[in-house]
Amino acid sequence: MRHLAARRRSPLALLVVLLLGLAMTGTAYAALQPKAEPGTSVATASTDEIAAGRQLFLANCAFCHGTNAQGAAPEAPEAQAGPSLVGVGAAAVDFQVATGRMPLAAPGVQAPANRDSVLLSQEEITALAAYVDSLGPGPDVPAQEWIDLEGADIANGGALFRTNCAMCHSSSGAGGALTRGKYAPGLMNVEPQHIYEAMVTGPQSMPVFNDANLSPEDKEDVIAFVKDIENGGNSYGGHALGALGPAGDAMFIWTFGIALLIASAVWLGRKAR
Structure with missing residues (x-):
């Protein structure tokens, strides 16, 4: 007993207890952390699908991103300055191509969305995504259970949106200007899958929200x-100026009402003379 008591007072005992606590905490976190079902990835794609994706890549993407998706060489002209796609994952490919941002029509500070200019079918986009994902694993296309919105908590989503998204996309999701000619695009009429993919891939100036940031x-x-x-859930009456509800009306009345009062004061002053 005295021998055990002496060991408990050893300086190493605290270190052992600390290491055991960290190991148990890490194991519990890994076991309880929510995991999404895989969507489109190399793990679920066939060899033929990956081969077809490579052919699509060579025909539509290799000019800027290189024949092996390694990115353009440093000395390449601006029109060919595509980044490496190794490790971007299937979600990044689906987001960029399915929204019409890629292939890029012309170099610029930001790739604009243009769903009318989507060149590939969804089947072809899936094959292209599978090929790029085979080069290096990255975020997968989200599983249907995370984008069907069934049982979603809108109130919690609003709190998270105001904390993480509103400073760039505005409180109404209408988008907003950023620095150096860039902008946060509007979020209205965007497919849920593409919003999810944007969160996990961080396109343009957007940060990445992985499962450690947002489950x-x-x-x-x-x-x-x-x-x-x-669907109108942010409308609280008024004329919805700027999608702000009555606050928009108040700003309108203040801006034009104060100008009208000043003009009236000037007119009355001149008339009194």
Whole structure:
């Protein structure tokens, strides 16, 4: 007993207890962390699909991103200055191509969305995404359970949106200007899948929100909040100027009302003379 008591007082005992606590905490976190079902990835793609994706890549993407998706050489002209795609994952490919941002029509500070200019079918986009994902694993296309919005918590999504998204996309999801000619695009009429993919891939100036930042459930809640705004959930009366409800009316009345009062005061002053 005295021998055990002496060991408990050893300086190494505290270190052992600390290491055991960290190991148990890490194991519990890994076991309880929510995980999304894989969507489109090399793990679920066939060899033929990956081969077809490579042919699509060579025909549509290699000019800027290199024949092996390694990116343009440093000395390449601006028109060919595409980044490496190794490790971007299937979600990045689906987001960029399915929204018409890629292939890029012309170099610029930001790739604009243009769903009318989507060149590939969804089947071809899936094959292209599978090929790029085979070069290096990255975020997958989200599983249907995270974008069907069934049972989503709109209130929680609103709180998360105001904390993480509103400073760039505005409180109403209408978008906003950023620095150096860039902008945060509007989120209205955007497919839930593409909103999710943007969160996990961080296109342009957007930060990446992985599962450690926002769980798949949180992402679904944010999307549900955006869709609620799209369906009129952010309208609280008034004329919805700037999608701000009565606050927009108050700003309108203040701006034009104060000008009218000043003009009236000037007119009355001149008339009194």
